[in-house]
C-alpha cells in the first residue's frame with residue numbers, strides 16, 4: 602500500500618520553548634505537516650454557560666500521544682489523493698431513491714426527480730433571522746456542486762489550493778485517511794488537541810459576523826473558507842481548530858456519549874448513533890465550527906461544542922483533518 606507513494610520524512614522544527622514537534626510527510630508529491638500531541642489527560646466536555654447538555658458530564662480522559670495534521674486537509678492535498686486513486690466523492694454520485702428514503706420518516710412523499718442527480722448542499726442566504734428554535738433551512742441542494750466545484754459546475758477551486766477541501770462526506774474523509782494509512786481523529790483526540798492548544802488568540806478565527814443568516818459581513822476577512830495558514834496557530838501549533846470548516850471525526854454521535862462506560866482511556870465513542878431530533882438518521886460527529894458559526898447562533902467554534910451530520914452528507918462548510926499514532930508514523934520513517 603505504502604509503496605505506491607513517494608515517501609520522504611522531514612523534521613522541520615522542534616522548538617525548545619514550546620516543545621512543539623512538527624514533521625512533514627510527503628505522499629504522492631504532496632506534503633502534510635503534522636504536530637505531535639503529547640500523551641496526557643484532560644477534562645472532556647464543559648460546564649460553561651454556553652455548553653449544551655451533550656457536552657456533559659465533564660469527565661477525565663487519558664490519551665496516548667498522537668500526530669495530528671497541522672491544518673485541515675486542503676484542496677491540493679485532496680487532489681493528490683484523487684489523482685493517485687481515482688476516487689470519486691459521495692457528492693459526485695447521484696443519490697439513489699433508497700438512500701434518500703432511508704433517512705426520511707416513514708410516509709414521506711417521494712422526492713422530486715431533480716434530487717436524484719449528483720450534487721451537494723450549499724448555504725443559502727435568508728431574510729429571516731435564525732434562532733435555535735426556528736425551522737428556517739438555509740441549506741439548498743446544489744446540482745453538480747462538489748469539492749472541485751463548490752458552488753455548481755461553473756465554479757472552481759482555482760487559486761484555492763491552500764483552502765480546506767469541502768463538500769466532503771464522512772466516507773470521503775475516511776477514504777482519504779485509509780489511502781494515506783492515517784486515521785480520522787477520535788472525538789476525544791480532537792477535543793484534547795483543541796484544549797491543550799487553546800490559545801490567547803481565541804477571537805482570531807473565521808466565523809460569521811452580522812445577523813445570521815442574513816448579513817455575512819466578513820469583517821474577519823472571509824465570507825467563505827480561508828486559506829489554512831491565514832490565522833495564527835493555537836499554542837500547540839495547530840491551525841483552524843476553531844472556525845473555517847467543521848471537521849469530521851471518527852465517532853458516532855449520541856447525546857449521552859459522555860455518560861457511557863469505558864471512557865477513561867483512548868475512548869472511541871459509541872458503537873451506534875442516536876440523534877433524538879432525527880432518530881432515523883445515523884450521524885457522525887463534526888467539530889470546530891465553520892465560517893457560518895455566529896456568536897448569536899451555534900457558537901460551534903467552542904472547543905467543546907459538538908455537532909452531528911449524516912456520514913453521507915456533504916456540505917460547503919465541512920471537511921476534515923487526519924491523525925496518526927506512533928506506529929502509523931513509523932511506517933513513513935522506515
Ligand SMILES: [Ca+2]
Pocket residue numbers: 807808809810819820821822823824825892
Ligand atoms: Ca468570516
